[in-house]
Amino acid sequence: MTNQLQKLIKNFDKRENFNYWVKGHIDPWWTTEHRSLSYTREPFNNKNDIQRFTDMGFSHKYYTGEMYDMRNTTPEWFDLDRFKKYFNFHLLSWSFYKMTTGVILPVHVDTFKKFKEMHMDGVVGSGERNGFHIDGEVKQGTIVRSLVMLEDWQQGHYLDMDNYPIVNWKAGDYLIWEESVPHTAANIGELDRYTLQFTGVITESLVNYTTDGQ
Numbered sequence: 001m002t003n004q005l006q007k008l009i010k011n012f013d014k015r016e017n018f019n020y021w022v023k024g025h026i027d028p029w030w031t032t033e034h035r036s037l038s039y040t041r042e043p044f045n046n047k048n049d050i051q052r053f054t055d056m057g058f059s060h061k062y063y064t065g066e067m068y069d070m071r072n073t074t075p076e077w078f079d080l081d082r083f084k085k086y087f088n089f090h091l092l093s094w095s096f097y098k099m100t101t102g103v104i105l106p107v108h109v110d111t112f113k114k115f116k117e118m119h120m121d122g123v124v125g126s127g128e129r130n131g132f133h134i135d136g137e138v139k140q141g142t143i144v145r146s147l148v149m150l151e152d153w154q155q156g157h158y159l160d161m162d163n164y165p166i167v168n169w170k171a172g173d174y175l176i177w178e179e180s181v182p183h184t185a186a187n188i189g190e191l192d193r194y195t196l197q198f199t200g201v202i203t204e205s206l207v208n209y210t211t212d213g214q
Contacts, residue, residue, distance in 0.1 A: 021177035028172040039066035065099035089200020141203035156189020
């Protein structure tokens with residue numbers, strides 16, 4: 001587990017708000033097999049945001065790129081266990097993502113609608129944080145997402161997290177953010193942008209796991 005992830009987890013109970021994100025780097029071991037996956041595009045699922053984008057004057061065709069996620073067969077070359085050493089979230093899910101030219105996703109906050117429908121069970125504990133079904137129990141926690149850059153930055157690829165612009169990345173750079181962090185993504189370049197997303201939950205039990213140095 002990386003120092004950035006340890007920092008995020010260890011500070012879980014010390015923050016008064018959850019508007020938080022971190023960045024870091026892992027040395028890439030993958031090549032370009034991800035380019036050959038059978039990606040499909042699904043519509044952006046927040047109708048309120050779509051209306052807001054329209055009101056702002058956006059009129060392009062796609063707000064989302066194309067995905068290949070864990071509903072499909074896991075590729076033989078995808079070393080998920082190796083990634084878990086860095087992104088050891090509870091209820092971990094993964095998705096390869098291809099942002100094609102012309103995709104622009106204006107500033108928004110992730111809703112994690114499908115993830116919550118699958119795993120969330122109200123609020124629990126004195127702090128009334130979200131409860132999730134983990135290891136046969138309902139435990140309190142918060143949803144996090146990690147974005148791993150599979151290839152080096154190309155001209156026209158853009159990200160920002162909470163007003164912080166991100167460009168010139170290298171393969172292996174990554175971001176981790178909590179669900180309340182506003183962010184933007186766009187591809188106005190000539191080449192597709194390939195990333196790998198992990199979504200999961202951090203909880204007090206994971207804090208103890210990390211603190212124990214395991």
